[in-house]
Amino acid sequence: MRTHLCGDLRSSDIGKEVSVCGWVGRRREHGEHLAFVDLRDHSGLLQCVINNNVDVRSEFVVRITGVVRARPDGTVNNSLPTGEIEIGDCEVEILRRADPPPFSIDDRANDVDENVRLQYRYLDLRRSRMQRNLRVRAKVNSAVRTAMERQGFVEVETPMLVPSTPEGAREFLVPSRKSPGEFYALPQSPQLFKQLLMVGGTDRYYQIARCLRDEDLRADRQYEFMQLDMEMSFVTQDDVLNAVGEAVLSAAEAVLGERPPEIERITWHDAMNRFGVDKPDLRFGMELMDLTEVFVSTEFKAFAGAESIKGILVEGAASEFGRNQLDKLTERAKGIGAKGLVWLKVTEGGFESPVAKFLSEAEAQMVRDQMHASVGDLILVVADEWATTCEVLGTLRNDLGRPPVHEGPYRYVWVVEFPLFVGVDPTTGNPRPGHHPFTRPHPDDVDRIESDPLSVRSIAYDLVLNGWELGSGSIRIHEPELQRRVFAALGITEEEADNKFGFFLRPFDYGAPPHGGFAFGLDRLTAILAGEDNIREVIAYPKTQSGADPMTKSPLPVDATVLSDLGIRVLPQAD
C-alpha cells in the first residue's frame, strides 16, 4: 500500500512520487483550497499539502499519494526531521474514519491521568514516546539474546504451569480442571527448572522469561515481568558476572550507542557501610562517614557506648532546613528504627544544634574534620547498632540526594558477598536465609556456619543500576553435605528438608554439577535506558497499582458454570 514510511523521507527524495499511510495528526486549514495535514506513522510526522477539499479529521486512517517536494523558502520546519520537505499534489484515500480521541496523540498526553492513558492504551501507544519505548525494549531483548547466544548459552523454555511452593513470593494459582481441588502455580521464576537443566547437562541456559508474583505493585514492580534468566555449570562467580555483564552492557550499547565502562564491584558490607543500602546509588556523594571513634569517651549520653555512629553531610543545606523540616527528618529516622537523629548546622562559631552544648570542643572539631564540613553545611548523625545506623542514614541519603532513576550518568555496580543469613527468626531463634537456602556459602567462611552463622558471607550477588536492583544470583550448593549443614543452621530438619525440597534436591544425587546463575529484570533495565522512571512506561499493557487493567477491566468475575467445572465456590467477602 505504501512506498515509504512518513518519517523516512528527506530532501534526497525530492521529485519522487510516493504513497504513505498513517493517521492524521494535526491539520491546518487555510480555506477551501489549502490544508496542511501532519501524517503520522511509527516513524514520525510528514506534512502533506492538500489542495482539494477533503474532509479528514484527527486520527482518520489515510493513504496519501503525492510527490515529494522542497518546502518553499522560509517555511522549513527545523524541529521536524522531515521538515525540509512536504508531499504535494496529494490524493487522499480514507481507509477508516475515526472518532475524536479522548486526548491528543502527542506529548501533551504525558500530562493526562495515567488511568485514562491505560484505558485507551491503543491510542497512547500511537504516541512517539510509547513507540520509542517499545522499540527500546525490543532492542534490549534482541541485544541480550544475541549476547547470550554469542557466549554459547542455549535458550530453553520452562513451563508456566508449575507446582506451588511455600517459599518466597505469593504465587498466582491456576485451578486444575482434571483434578478439582488441586492447583498449579504460575512461576515466580524458573529457578527450579533452570537448576535441573544443569543436572540435565545443558551447561549454559538462558531464557527471556516471564515471571509472576502476587505481591503489591510499585513503580518498579508489576505482577508479571520479564527477566533475563540464566544458569551455568562448572563456573566461578566471575564467570557468571562476566556473562551477565556482557548481556547488560550489550543492551546498553544497543540503546545508547555507546558501551558503558566495565561494571565495578562493591562488597555488601562496604555498600552498607558507605551508602547504608544494599542497592547503592553511586551517582551522588553524601556518603556515610564513620564517627564512632570520635565519640569513644563522649559525655553525650545519646552517643556514649553506641556500636556505630555515622553522619552524612548535606552540603550548603543549613539554611534550607528549618526546625519543621528537621523535625520531619527526625520522625522519618525514628520510623526506620533509629532512637533519634542529631542534626548539626555548621556555623562560623561551631555548631547550631540542640545538642551542641553536649559536645566537647575537640569532638566538634573532629566531626567537622571527618565530615569535611564547611560553614553552611548540615550534618545528620545517627548512633545505634551498626545495621540500624547504616539503614537510617542510607534512607535519609536517598531521600535528600537521589535524582530520578533514569537520569545519567548510568552507574552499574555488582554488590557481592551478601551475607548467607540475615537476622534471626524471632519465634524460632534460627537465622533466616539471605537469598535462598541453596546459596553457596563463601569458602573462607564455611567453618563458621555452626559457630557464628550471621558472620558467614555467601557467593550471592546483585546487579544495581542507579539505585535500582536489576537482579540477583548466586553460586549454588551442589553437594549434599554442605546443603545439610545450611539446612541445619536454618533449623530445617532432614525430614522437613526432604518434604519441602526433596523434589528439587533428590535429582542432585544423580550428579549435580557445580553451577550458578543470575536473573535480571528487563523491564527495569529498559525503563532506565529509555529515560523512564516507571516500568509501566515500557510495558505495552501494564496493570495499575491495584492490579487492574483499565482497558480490559480485568480482573473480572467468571460464570458460575466455569467455576463449577473447576470445583470452585467463591466465598462471600470477609469483613
Add this chain to the structure above:
RNA sequence: GGUCCCGUGGUGAAGUUGGAGUUCACGCCGGCCUGUCAAGCCGGAGGUCGCGGGUUCGAGUCCCGUCGGGACCGCCA
C-alpha cells in the same frame, strides 16, 4: 495491612472566608481564511464538581464514609 497526595465539560487546570456550574487553555461542532506547522479570527455545544451520607438558610469548598488513581512502607526467600 499502613502513611501521604490526587479526583471539577473529552483533556489539563483555576475556583478566595461556605454564597447561582463560575473561569482559563486545548480539543470538539459550524463559519471565515492560499504557506501553516501544538496556525489565526468569529460563533456554538458540552459538566450529577468520583460516589454516598452529614453540618448549614446555602457545600466543588467543611466533616465522615466509600470508590478510583499515584508515591512510599510492609511484602517481593
